[in-house]
Amino acid sequence: MDSALRQIIERVQDSARERRPLRIRGGGTKDFHGGVPLAGEVLDTRALSGVVDYEPSELVVTVRAGTPLAELEALLAGRGQCLPFEPPHFGEGATVGGMVAAGLSGPARASSGAVRDFVLGVEIVNGRAECLRFGGQVMKNVAGYDVSRLMAGSWGTLGVVTEVSLKVLPVPPAEATLRFELPQEEALRRLQAWGGQPLPLNASRWEAGPSGTAGGVLHLRLRGATAAVESACRVLGGELQPAQEAQAQWSACREQTLPWFEGRAGGAALWRLSVPPAAPALALPAGGPEPLVEWHGGLRWVQAPEALGPELRAVARAAGGAATLFRAAAQRSPAPVGIAATAAAGLQPADAALERIQARLRAAFDPEGIFQPGRMPAG
Numbered sequence: 480m481d482s483a484l485r486q487i488i489e490r491v492q493d494s495a496r497e498r499r500p501l502r503i504r505g506g507g508t509k510d511f512h513g514g515v516p517l518a519g520e521v522l523d524t525r526a527l528s529g530v531v532d533y534e535p536s537e538l539v540v541t542v543r544a545g546t547p548l549a550e551l552e553a554l555l556a557g558r559g560q561c562l563p564f565e566p567p568h569f570g571e572g573a574t575v576g577g578m579v580a581a582g583l584s585g586p587a588r589a590s591s592g593a594v595r596d597f598v599l600g601v602e603i604v605n606g607r608a609e610c611l612r613f614g615g616q617v618m619k620n621v622a623g624y625d626v627s628r629l630m631a632g633s634w635g636t637l638g639v640v641t642e643v644s645l646k647v648l649p650v651p652p653a654e655a656t657l658r659f660e661l662p663q664e665e666a667l668r669r670l671q672a673w674g675g676q677p678l679p680l681n682a683s684r685w686e687a688g689p690s691g692t693a694g695g696v697l698h699l700r701l702r703g704a705t706a707a708v709e710s711a712c713r714v715l716g717g718e719l720q721p722a723q724e725a726q727a728q729w730s731a732c733r734e735q736t737l738p739w740f741e742g743r744a745g746g747a748a749l750w751r752l753s754v755p756p757a758a759p760a761l762a763l764p765a766g767g768p769e770p771l772v773e774w775h776g777g778l779r780w781v782q783a784p785e786a787l788g789p790e791l792r793a794v795a796r797a798a799g800g801a802a803t804l805f806r807a808a809a810q811r812s813p814a815p816v817g818i819a820a821t822a823a824a825g826l827q828p829a830d831a832a833l834e835r836i837q838a839r840l841r842a843a844f845d846p847e848g849i850f851q852p853g854r855m856p857a858g
Contacts, residue, residue, distance in 0.1 A: 483526035484610070487639055490522055492608040495847045503635035503851060505545055506572030509581050512634075514748070514785070514807040518852050524576050527641050535560060539599065541644040544576025551575055560647045563591040567733050576640045582632025585733035586682035586700070589756070589774035595631035597646045603630065603638035606845030615644065629840070634854045637844040653708040654681075655701045656725035657717030661685075662694030663760045663769065669697070670775045671757055678711045679703030680775065684732055686739050687769040695769070700729060732773070739771050743782050748808045750791055752779040754800030761794050784808065 480488075494501050500519030504510070510517055525545040532541040535558045542551055548568055555561055565585025566578045579601070584593045600614030614627030630640055661669065666685045673680060681702035688696040699717065701708045712719060720728075731737045735749075743749060747767060754761070756776035763770065764787050771780040783791060785808055795802035841848070 480610075484604075484641055487522065487524070487527070487641065488604055488608050488610060491604050491606065491639065491849070494520070494849045495606055495608060498847050499849065500852045501849050503580070503639050505574030505577035506547070506570070508568060508570035508573045509577060509583070511569075511806055512581065513854075514804045515853055519849075522639065524639065524641070525574065527576070530554065531642060538647050538649075539644060540647055541600075541642065542575050543642050544574060544579075544640045546575045548573040548575055548578055555647055556650070559650050561650050562597065562645070563648045564588055564594055564597060565591075565733055566594060567735070569734060575643060575645075579631050579640055579643050580633060580635045582634075586684065586729055586773060587702075589683075589777050590681045591648075593631070595628040598628050598631050598643060599646055600644040601627045601630050601640055602642035603640050605638040606847055606849055610641070611638075635851045636841060636854050638850065651679075651681075651702040651704075653701075653703060653705040654722070655708050655712055656720040656722075656729070657699045657701070657712065657715055658720055659697040659699070659717045660688060660695070661697050663687075663772065666695065666697040666772070667758075667760065667776045673699075673715070674756070674775055678715070679707045682729065683773065683775050684729075685772040686737075698725075698728070700725070737771075739768070740780075746784055746808050747782040748785045748804055749806040750781040750783055750788075750802055751805040752781055752791065752795045752798075752800060752802045753777065754779060754795055754798040758798040758800070761798060763794060764790055780805075 491501070493499070501522045502517055502519035503522050503524065505524050523545075527543040527545040529546060530540065530542050530551075532539075533554065534540075538560070540551070540555070548566065549571075552562065565587045566573075567583055567585055579594060579598060582594045598614070600612065602610065602612045604610050614625065630637060659666070659669075663685060670683055679701045680699070682700040683697065685695055685697045688694070698720070699715070701711050728737070735741075740749070744767075752761070752770075754777060756774065758776065761770070761779060763781060764783055767782045772778070773780070781791060781802075785804060788802070788804065791802040
């Protein structure tokens with residue numbers, strides 16, 4: 480056991496004994512999330528850095544949690560591989576452990592899968608200061624509950640992620656982005672129709688267009704075999720976008736630096752509405768801009784004051800989904816490192832059954848309740 484891991488175990492031991500809260504932190508680029516005040520002594524994971532094992536021919540990489548995400552992506556790109564779920568960084572210093580703990584995915588999530596779908600195994604330190612390993616380096620290695628994937632999106636409430644094994648994929652040989660001028664309702668209808676066809680759909684983005692457009696603009700990204708992408712372009716039509724410009728726009732969408740995000744009015748928070756892709760255009764509160772729609776209709780970004788949270792949750796619930804506060808009203812992107820959120824009511828309350836499961840998991844992994852107090856929603 481190396482000194483960095485030993486120091487983390489000792490910190491957890493001391494905190495558990497004294498019931499002293501810990502705030503697990505890598506690069507701190509997602510501290511803004513959910514409008515939750517951050518509490519506890521900082522437990523910095525960045526000393527746990529480096530690639531443990533990389534087998535390009537096996538499409539598996541094992542890295543320590545404090546490894547910079549940009550460093551891992553550069554390593555994979557050098558071998559023509561990638562993290563297909565396109566994790567957002569939200570600023571310099573994002574780490575692999577933070578990527579897993581946050582469980583956030585980028586524009587390709589609806590087609591390629593989420594972070595948890597690519598987590599093969601993890602090493603964690605739980606609230607008893609035990610160093611535990613779950614999963615491994617292959618997909619079919621779990622009998623019973625897959626604890627390793629449970630860590631994706633847990634925000635550090637179940638333990639300190641110290642090492643992770645990930646499945647990676649080759650970079651697709653071809654890519655194209657098509658542009659269509661369409662109102663939101665028609666864009667959603669076409670996305671549903673295209674989703675039922677053998678097309679190499681990878682990502683989509685709809686937003687209200689500038690004056691002179693037909694209600695909005697849909698960007699559709701295709702990825703896959705060269706012949707498949709070229710055939711889809713002929714079938715779908717639309718306006719083919721310059722490759723470099725399109726790549727920059729998708730990156731800006733992932734990092735929330737598009738004008739739609741950066742132009743958020745003062746007093747408006749950024750809300751994330753997760754709904755079934757087939758849901759129609761939502762009846763949102765009046766006064767704000769039209770939503771930005773991703774994931775073939777499954778993700779609707781909405782700008783609205785925090786006070787409208789109950790109304791937005793009701794709208795999302797009626798469509799079969801949920802709404803959460805992503806960025807508080809005072810926050811802009813990319814988030815400053817170490818920012819303290821200003822509102823505590825942004826997370827979607829869990830239903831009673833889900834809250835009981837979450838409480839039992841937290842009690843099992845962190846019996847003294849020292850990890851990330853208040854980070855997850857409560858009923």
